[in-house]
Amino acid sequence: MKISLDTNVLLRLMVGDDVAQQRTAAGTLEGAELVSISVQALCEFVWVLDRSYRVARPDISASIRVKNKKQ
Structure with missing residues (x-):
């Protein structure tokens, strides 16, 4: 799967202020x-x-x- 991330997804990944959204974003990236x-x-x-x-x-x-x- 090829994906393009927007700012909101990047922020959810890094900030972790919404755990459910962070898990969803991380799972998609993996x-x-x-x-x-x-x-x-x-x-x-x-x-x-x-x-x-x-x-x-x-x-x-x-x-x-x-x-x-x-690498």
Whole structure:
């Protein structure tokens, strides 16, 4: 399955403020063979983490690093 994530799904994954939605998002990602994220969604994700959730910038940076399962 190929999926494209939006900002809301990214936030549910990382913030965990809704456990049921976090589980659903994680389960969907685990079953995906390819995941894409638009530049706009990524920028909005960083902005929301910084401004709304006051996440430290090094933590934001760590949250968007690419991890390839095949490596």
